[in-house]
Amino acid sequence: xxxxxIIVAIVVLVVGIISVAIFYMNDNVEIxxxxxxxxTELGIxxxxxxxxxxxxxxxxxxxxxxxxxxxxxSVGHTVTSSSGNEIDSPLxxxxxxxxxxxxxxxxxxxxxxxxxxxxxxxxxx
Ligand SMILES: [Cu+2]
Numbered sequence: 001x002x003x004x005x006i007i008v009a010i011v012v013l014v015v016g017i018i019s020v021a022i023f024y025m026n027d028n029v030e031i032x033x034x035x036x037x038x039x040t041e042l043g044i045x046x047x048x049x050x051x052x053x054x055x056x057x058x059x060x061x062x063x064x065x066x067x068x069x070x071x072x073x074s075v076g077h078t079v080t081s082s083s084g085n086e087i088d089s090p091l092x093x094x095x096x097x098x099x100x101x102x103x104x105x106x107x108x109x110x111x112x113x114x115x116x117x118x119x120x121x122x123x124x125x
Contacts, residue, residue: 054120082109
């Protein structure tokens, strides 16, 4: 009977240590998730389509990163590959966007099909 409180104390101590360990492990997992979320955000490049122009006209990214084009004009525009068909947006109205993730290195030139003088480029390394 005399040993019973000691066993209870040891059990409480072990459970306490495990709880603290799990708490810190969960904390680390959360930090890793935040970092991966932020790096995903960093891998998204924004191009505005405004005043019949792409801004910026040239974007340099790494493989696996994405570009999002947003039309800020009331006139409809597209983002269309000059050669090949990697980039192929529908006609974008005001406020609409088109995104593309690039998995292979290369230079991707594009233009606006209703206004072919509008031209841009994505360089993927
Ligand atoms: Cu256009």
